[in-house]
Amino acid sequence: MAEFVVGEDGIKRYLVSITVNGIKYTKVVKANSLLVNFLREDLNLTGTKRACEQGDCGACTVLLDGKPVNSCMVLTVSVDGREVTTVEGLASNDKLDILQEKFIEHSAPQCGFCAPGILMSAKALLMKNPNPTEYEVREAIAGNLCRCTGYVHYVEAILDAAAASQERKDGKNG
Amino acid sequence: MAKEFSYLNMKREYSYIGKSLKRTDILDKVTGRGKFAADLKFSNMLYGKLIRSTEAHARIIKIDTSEAEKLPGVRAIITAKDVPSIKYGLSPARYDENIFCIDKVRYYGDKIGAICAVDEETLYKALKLIKVEYEVLPAVFTPAEAAKPDAPQIFEEYPGNINTEIHLEFGDVEKAKQEAYYIRTDRLQGQRTLHGFIEPHCSIAYWEGKRVTIHSAHQSAHYLQHHIARIFDMKEGDVRVVLPYIGGGFGGKVDISGLDIAAVALSKITGQPVKMFYDLEEVWYNGRARHGMDMKYTTGVTKEGKILFVENETILDGGAYTGLGVASAYYAGALLTVLYDFDNYRFDAYRYVTNLPPCGAQRGHGQPHPRYAFESHLDHIAEDLGMDPIEIRLINARKANTVTPNGYEVKSYYLKEANEMARDASGWKDKKGKLPVGRGIGVGNGGFVTGAGYCMYRTDLPHSVAMIKIYDDGTHAIVYTNAVDIGQGSDTVLTQMAAQAMGYPYEDITICTRDTDLSTLDFGAYASRQTLMAGWAVKRAGEDVKRKILAQAAEMLKVKEDGGYRFGKLTPEELDCEEGIVFVKQEPAVNITFAEVARAYFVKHGVLIGRGYYHPGKLGGTHKGAAVGTSPAYSSATQVAEVEVDMETGLTKVVGTWDVHDSGFVVNPQLLHGQVHGAFSMGIGETIWEKVVFDEKGKVLNGNFAEYRLPTALDMPYVESLVLDTFEPNGPWGVKEVGEGATTPTLGCVANAVYDAIGVRISELPLTPEKIWRALKEKEAKEKGGK
Numbered sequence: 001m002a003e004f005v006v007g008e009d010g011i012k013r014y015l016v017s018i019t020v021n022g023i024k025y026t027k028v029v030k031a032n033s034l035l036v037n038f039l040r041e042d043l044n045l046t047g048t049k050r051a052c053e054q055g056d057c058g059a060c061t062v063l064l065d066g067k068p069v070n071s072c073m074v075l076t077v078s079v080d081g082r083e084v085t086t087v088e089g090l091a092s093n094d095k096l097d098i099l100q101e102k103f104i105e106h107s108a109p110q111c112g113f114c115a116p117g118i119l120m121s122a123k124a125l126l127m128k129n130p131n132p133t134e135y136e137v138r139e140a141i142a143g144n145l146c147r148c149t150g151y152v153h154y155v156e157a158i159l160d161a162a163a164a165s166q167e168r169k170d171g172k173n174g
Numbered sequence: 175m176a177k178e179f180s181y182l183n184m185k186r187e188y189s190y191i192g193k194s195l196k197r198t199d200i201l202d203k204v205t206g207r208g209k210f211a212a213d214l215k216f217s218n219m220l221y222g223k224l225i226r227s228t229e230a231h232a233r234i235i236k237i238d239t240s241e242a243e244k245l246p247g248v249r250a251i252i253t254a255k256d257v258p259s260i261k262y263g264l265s266p267a268r269y270d271e272n273i274f275c276i277d278k279v280r281y282y283g284d285k286i287g288a289i290c291a292v293d294e295e296t297l298y299k300a301l302k303l304i305k306v307e308y309e310v311l312p313a314v315f316t317p318a319e320a321a322k323p324d325a326p327q328i329f330e331e332y333p334g335n336i337n338t339e340i341h342l343e344f345g346d347v348e349k350a351k352q353e354a355y356y357i358r359t360d361r362l363q364g365q366r367t368l369h370g371f372i373e374p375h376c377s378i379a380y381w382e383g384k385r386v387t388i389h390s391a392h393q394s395a396h397y398l399q400h401h402i403a404r405i406f407d408m409k410e411g412d413v414r415v416v417l418p419y420i421g422g423g424f425g426g427k428v429d430i431s432g433l434d435i436a437a438v439a440l441s442k443i444t445g446q447p448v449k450m451f452y453d454l455e456e457v458w459y460n461g462r463a464r465h466g467m468d469m470k471y472t473t474g475v476t477k478e479g480k481i482l483f484v485e486n487e488t489i490l491d492g493g494a495y496t497g498l499g500v501a502s503a504y505y506a507g508a509l510l511t512v513l514y515d516f517d518n519y520r521f522d523a524y525r526y527v528t529n530l531p532p533c534g535a536q537r538g539h540g541q542p543h544p545r546y547a548f549e550s551h552l553d554h555i556a557e558d559l560g561m562d563p564i565e566i567r568l569i570n571a572r573k574a575n576t577v578t579p580n581g582y583e584v585k586s587y588y589l590k591e592a593n594e595m596a597r598d599a600s601g602w603k604d605k606k607g608k609l610p611v612g613r614g615i616g617v618g619n620g621g622f623v624t625g626a627g628y629c630m631y632r633t634d635l636p637h638s639v640a641m642i643k644i645y646d647d648g649t650h651a652i653v654y655t656n657a658v659d660i661g662q663g664s665d666t667v668l669t670q671m672a673a674q675a676m677g678y679p680y681e682d683i684t685i686c687t688r689d690t691d692l693s694t695l696d697f698g699a700y701a702s703r704q705t706l707m708a709g710w711a712v713k714r715a716g717e718d719v720k721r722k723i724l725a726q727a728a729e730m731l732k733v734k735e736d737g738g739y740r741f742g743k744l745t746p747e748e749l750d751c752e753e754g755i756v757f758v759k760q761e762p763a764v765n766i767t768f769a770e771v772a773r774a775y776f777v778k779h780g781v782l783i784g785r786g787y788y789h790p791g792k793l794g795g796t797h798k799g800a801a802v803g804t805s806p807a808y809s810s811a812t813q814v815a816e817v818e819v820d821m822e823t824g825l826t827k828v829v830g831t832w833d834v835h836d837s838g839f840v841v842n843p844q845l846l847h848g849q850v851h852g853a854f855s856m857g858i859g860e861t862i863w864e865k866v867v868f869d870e871k872g873k874v875l876n877g878n879f880a881e882y883r884l885p886t887a888l889d890m891p892y893v894e895s896l897v898l899d900t901f902e903p904n905g906p907w908g909v910k911e912v913g914e915g916a917t918t919p920t921l922g923c924v925a926n927a928v929y930d931a932i933g934v935r936i937s938e939l940p941l942t943p944e945k946i947w948r949a950l951k952e953k954e955a956k957e958k959g960g961k
Contacts (some may be wrong), residue, residue, distance in 0.1 A: 034461060045206070046213035052879050063175050104197075104263050109204065109421040109661075110422075112203030113210060113661075114204045119204065139887075141887045
């Protein structure tokens with residue numbers, strides 16, 4: 001457990017060290033700090049959205065050590081020493097992730113508020129299962145609510161991204 | 175008689191429209207760069223929340239804020255005494271809402287005041303310290319309770335708690351009754367639902383001298399500006415509204431929310447930017463979503479199934495205030511006559527106020543429930559006559575170039591063709607009546623206005639204006655319009671239209687929207703209006719630019735002196751411009767780039783600007799309330815759904831859906847299909863699961879996404895979205911709406927499919943497993959009893 005100090009206000013504050021999108025941040029956070037607020041307020045990474053604040057909608061989905069979590073349900077203190085990836089960390093040096101490319105091609109998001117969460121859930125799926133079935137894709141994003149799209153273009157885009165990365169891999173091997 | 179003009183199958187090819195070009199905002203949306211209201215931060219910003227009532231109907235005796243004020247970090251607390259006592263709303267005849275309740279609260283969650291503090295944590299702590307003392311009054315939670323003679327009166331101005339009463343008759347219903355071969359009555363109920371956008375409302379305001387700037391998750395920069403100016407007695411020019419990306423609206427971000435008003439008031443008092451925000455449950459209390467409706471239809475038909483008359487009585491649960499509710503009540507009856515061609519129609523409606531959150535507009539405004547009810551009713555009539563459901567729709571579908579009995583002029587309209595296409599695509603003939611027990615197929619029709627014919631308040635302003643500015647060296651263009659992209663893709667569609675109108679590359683255009691200082695008037699995203707109305711303004715602005723470019727180019731281009739198609743000086747009429755190249759139509763080899771011409775224009779005249787303007791003019795309908803429902807153009811649509819019902823548990827799964835839209839010329843097919851997919855998703859949710867539930871005190875019981883169930887990716891069926899090739903003469907390049915119209919047939923077609931699957935009609939939405947299970951048990955008991 002991280003070290004803590006108790007301030008004049010009686011609130012415990014912890015010294016945490018968290019790697020976000022490859023950068024290590026050392027910060028003092030309140031005991032009740034939620035990961036979603038830490039990312040949005042302390043690190044200004046507002047790509048991660050805050051909506052239901054109780055783990056229902058998935059808009060705040062990020063990867064924690066490669067696994068998708070609702071960051072509104074995670075205490076920042078519990079992430080000490082671990083690795084977080086947000087939507088801002090998907091592209092590297094302005095090279096978009098294949099999922100982002102396919103989201104663009106299929107015009108997957110509409111209002112786009114749920115898009116970062118869906119991207120992260122899809123990323124976690126493809127890391128674990130590079131060749132998912134349509135059902136597996138639907139299952140992987142079932143915790144991400146979207147009111148605009150009926151998920152149709154999202155599902156198509158994720159399947160297409162999986163197929164494209166398989167092709168690229170095969171191309172490289174062959 | 176003039177030969178009837180058909181707007182079918184007019185297939186045309188263009189450079190930039192009719193194509194699924196990449197969304198203008200897509201990179202922002204897949205990288206997390208795009209800013210929504212809650213993502214904005216300003217230095218020294220405070221955080222604010224509304225203080226909400228914890229009684230449904232009560233007199234406010236005392237508001238004690240002293241403990242909260244003592245909490246370090248609390249900056250200001252305001253109640254009714256600190257703000258103007260003016261009433262506001264969206265329908266001028268029913269401005270009935272105070273900024274904060276003055277004497278009494280009218281629903282659990284009503285606005286009592288607002289508070290701001292240095293951070294969210296302090297804010298929530300302070301909210302708990304505010305004590306409100308009430309004298310509790312008896313409350314009413316249903317129209318039936320509200321209508322009782324001894325019911326408590328919620329508003330002085332609405333005796334009997336009747337907020338809106340409508341009695342309209344067209345043709346002669348009594349006479350038609352005498353002529354009818356068959357008459358049937360059905361009564362069905364639609365429930366109170368919620369828009370279900372994921373982004374809760376958020377509004378940030380700050381003052382600079384006499385001017386205030388508001389950044390809000392809102393569907394209309396103009397109405398927000400207009401109403402804030404009115405409420406605070408300011409000039410509209412002193413109110414700047416800037417809308418960031420909007421996380422969905424569906425009608426729920428059209429009203430002026432308490433957040434907008436409180437942010438303006440609190441930032442004035444504190445001199446600091448104030449961010450007001452709802453948490454998700456407060457979105458339920460903000461309400462303004464679909465009315466609960468109780469609908470009775472009596473219809474008379476000929477032996478062949480032709481509709482002779484319809485009598486429609488609808489009762490709406492309005493909740494506590496009006497908002498857009500007057501329009502909702504009129505819409506509940508206005509558009510049936512557009513869908514089906516019959517002469518005699520009676521529409522009676524009562525919108526009651528109750529002590530629940532106010533209802534307003536939700537995607538398809540006032541339409542989806544009546545469509546559900548009438549489409550169910552029509553299926554029963556077909557069944558009674560021994561007809562196929564699609565057959566009765568084909569007989570009664572309205573045709574193009576007609577006028578409805580309530581005076582609406584309908585130009586392009588191909589509902590019959592939509593039914594035929596949906597029938598064939600869904601394999602209807604092989605399925606209807608041939609599916610096993612527990613599996614069913616159903617059809618539903620719908621459609622919508624393409625923009626409201628009138629502004630929400632009385633004005634002579636045009637509905638949309640646009641401006642296009644070409645950069646000095648001609649290498650880029652900026653399109654200005656305050657049409658609001660709430661996800662539907664209007665920024666993209668309007669940029670495509672600008673490119674087409676100017677003959678200028680799409681990728682070299684940026685759209686500047688959602689800012690009343692920087693961009694130009696448009697009424698915003700509601701009533702499915704922007705593709706047509708903002709589309710006209712942008713098209714005309716683009717054509718204005720093109721006119722100037724061609725005139726300038728005529729001075730610069732010279733036809734070949736040897737062997738050219740003619741000698742002498744060129745005129746602008748001989749030129750055209752496509753994809754950034756100006757050329758002589760008869761001799762395209764003689765050309766020059768748009769950019770070169772634009773630069774020459776700039777050197778000679780200064781900035782190159784095109785201007786466009788749109789006003790629908792006077793539209794059809796002369797009766798009281800004709801302003802609701804009259805429109806330059808009407809879309810139509812047929813949907814078919816196939817469902818599987820678990821006969822043991824009553825659980826419905828929608829397995830296949832087909833939509834055929836008569837949407838006019840389609841500017842961006844990918845975006846159109848996206849609208850249809852989303853409409854099915856919302857409609858399926860509303861048919862099977864969704865309902866806002868309250869306890870006996872009027873407190874929302876399912877104000878979260880765990881208990882108010884939106885469809886997930888696992889719930890969504892196969893969706894096939896098909897488009898009829900039609901052309902609307904009142905739309906730029908022939909366009910019509912899709913966004914709201916696509917929601918209107920869904921409830922009816924899914925409900926009809928469930929009926930087909932289980933053989934019992936459940937007359938109240940949503941069709942939950944429990945209701946289906948009970949209905950099946952009752953049916954079983956009845957059948958046993960009958961034997």
